[in-house]
Amino acid sequence: MSKFEEKVIAKIRSRAEVGKKKYGTTMEREDLSLIEWLTHLQEELMDAAVYVERLIEDTQCPIHGLAAEHFPNSLSSCPYCRRLRRGTETLKTD
Ligand SMILES: [Zn+2]
Numbered sequence: 001m002s003k004f005e006e007k008v009i010a011k012i013r014s015r016a017e018v019g020k021k022k023y024g025t026t027m028e029r030e031d032l033s034l035i036e037w038l039t040h041l042q043e044e045l046m047d048a049a050v051y052v053e054r055l056i057e058d059t060q061c062p063i064h065g066l067a068a069e070h071f072p073n074s075l076s077s078c079p080y081c082r083r084l085r086r087g088t089e090t091l092k093t094d
Contacts, residue, residue: 020026032040059068061078071078 016026025031060066061071061081064078064080066078066080
C-alpha cells in the first residue's frame, strides 16, 4: 500500500473519532432512512464539486483563463497580462 492510502486510512480513523465525540454516533447508526443517507451523500458530493471548481480557478489567470500549465515560466505568471494566478496575490507590473 502506498503512503497515500495510509494517509487516507489515518484520516478516516480520525474523522470517525471526531464524529463519535461530536454526534455521539457512528456509521453503524440505524436512525437514518435510505433517502436520508442518499441526501447526505449528495450534499457531500456537491460540496466536493464546489471545492474542485475553486481549485481549478486557482490554477488560472483570472482575466485570460489560462491554466498555469500553459504559463511559460515556473512562477506561473500569465504570458499576456503578467498576472500571477490566484493564491500568489501579487500583480506584476513590468
Ligand atoms: Zn492573464
